[in-house]
Amino acid sequence: MARGRKVNSNGEKSMKLLREKAIEIFSEYGYFQTKISDIVKAANVTQPTFYLYFESKETLYKEIITEFKFNLEEIFDDTVNEYEHHQDSKVTIQVLLTRIFNYFALNPHLTKIGLTESDMSLNGILSQKFKNICEKFVSNFLNNEIASHIFVQSLIGSVERVSLSALLEENMKPEKLAEEIVNIYFSREEATVSI
Amino acid sequence: MARGRKVNSNGEKSMKLLREKAIEIFSEYGYFQTKISDIVKAANVTQPTFYLYFESKETLYKEIITEFKFNLEEIFDDTVNEYEHHQDSKVTIQVLLTRIFNYFALNPHLTKIGLTESDMSLNGILSQKFKNICEKFVSNFLNNEIASHIFVQSLIGSVERVSLSALLEENMKPEKLAEEIVNIYFSREEATVSI
Amino acid sequence: MARGRKVNSNGEKSMKLLREKAIEIFSEYGYFQTKISDIVKAANVTQPTFYLYFESKETLYKEIITEFKFNLEEIFDDTVNEYEHHQDSKVTIQVLLTRIFNYFALNPHLTKIGLTESDMSLNGILSQKFKNICEKFVSNFLNNEIASHIFVQSLIGSVERVSLSALLEENMKPEKLAEEIVNIYFSREEATVSI
Amino acid sequence: MARGRKVNSNGEKSMKLLREKAIEIFSEYGYFQTKISDIVKAANVTQPTFYLYFESKETLYKEIITEFKFNLEEIFDDTVNEYEHHQDSKVTIQVLLTRIFNYFALNPHLTKIGLTESDMSLNGILSQKFKNICEKFVSNFLNNEIASHIFVQSLIGSVERVSLSALLEENMKPEKLAEEIVNIYFSREEATVSI
DNA sequence: TATGAATGAGCCTTCATTCAT
């Protein structure tokens, strides 16, 4: 291919395409097995073009992870604010989970990356926030500190695994998943809420 | 300049040492960031010695993972056999979890590797087995197929995360953890069993 | 997004600015460590603009060096012509050095480039001319060919180093430097001339 | 070529060869135009071998420069110590120059590198030492501070240029050069000393 | 006249692996 600008080329578009392809490939092969050459091949550009838009492979990766974290926290905070004065925290949690699962379903590759990077995982991002929410509810039937700490970790683990398997691989409905998780953790009776 | 066999050297010992160090380093840095040069440095031998005992980096890694899987399955099968005729499957599960957590606590590095490698994780190894065990119990209060499937995945996720965090990082007691998990998943009342 | 001619832009001006900035940066970082991106950044234009006015990085560099050489030779030739019939060649030399040092002082960046590029340096440019001038004088107190050859090289070396250090870094007066060099090379007595 | 150790290979030898070739090529093409591929080709090894013995291209280069500086300073210090109590500092200087030129003649490539790297050159290395030596002598016929400062710079410039041209390119005798330089700088009468 | 967007070509460096001793 000749040097210089391509016909109809557009920087914004190229950058977006590169980022998208990067997310896809990172999610499939992981950070270390993803070569920049793979990404640019998928985006149909050459390697220097990659460096036109991203500082390095690592930088792009961190950007992606940051984006994931940011979105998740936004969902979290928005929901909590919205339901702040709701009486039944079980409802809050179910809504929250539904929204999170919906976000995951809409961003499967990004989610796979986010949940697979052990170094951070949901644990780091959400444990504190989950803890706060759960606390009210948990205190009703959990007698001590430690138990509640484990309860939260367990919940996070459930969300992680169910997301990776049932949601992303088996395409189950976000609403259904949220309902089931809530059933497991917060009741034995039927509990359904609309969002 | 001196070459050849070290004084007091012993093949068996070198191999064991290499495997141990490999497990430690893999668990800390992950497969791709672990260099053979790191492993041999830690074992105080040279690189060709590594290839005296292992075919390749990948082979050794797979061996390690296989060992982990094998041990886990053994615990699983032994426990199930032992408690086959026990009336309360909740007890079986609590015993099983206690043993698994104990094994994890005794093999922290190996466990970190096993649970961190998303490509397989407990999910692949244990889901079917857990399913079988759970089924009896679950059928009591879960009305359908799908719910039970999610229930199992959730349980596995809980075990994974609680193992990595509460058990390995925060050094909580295996027995305590098993108890709490069982409490979350199988009852709201106190439930303690001895192993 | 806006492309095309800048408001108030002017080709001549851009070219001059680019050349100036190039000289500054070349002199500070050297040919290989100077990137075109540095030059255009300093001139506040984009890379293609550079190629509007110069064929290549190398071409511009050679142009610059040629300019330096040309100016130097002009000073040389003018002075020699002017003082052709002067009796005391010591005076000629002192005038010559004064003018050269003055030119250097007025063009510090260009001079740094010219004197630092070992591949050519003053040696190549001036040795023959200096030789001719010196000859008359030198023959008075130097007995042989070889000695005179070394004498000239030594003089050139002195001029080079004194220019880079005393003149450009320590800001000594051109007149003073010329006087001292002449003192070293052509006498022990006081010798001052006006230009 | 097959992988692994070459027949009769020897690390010490490879390293020396690489360093030698590096010096040759650096001196001919300069730091930036010397590719590691050039060096290893000349030494008949592959690129990774280079990194077996040197940290990087830059590191090797600095090592080389440091070696040059070190040797020069040694010559300098030894000579000064030896002639400390000599009455005629002119003799000291002539001996010193003779030795330096001899060292240069024996290490032409190294010298070319050392004198060509403008960033340090003899100036940085030797000016202070030369100053000290010259002082005694200079004070006899130079009336002031500034003059003596220029005198020393001039001397260094002479040594640099004469080394690169007369000595390394034209193969003049070190002794002869030293004598001539001393004649220029320290007398008009004949001055010969044996070393 | 000037810019936005892109590429060809290449260099440094790393790492798993292998031969010769």
Next chain:
DNA sequence: AATGAATGAAGGCTCATTCAT
């Protein structure tokens, strides 16, 4: 059983340069 010495094969990144607008 173990080491010293070496290499094949990539991969990340940079930079001068060039189209299309």
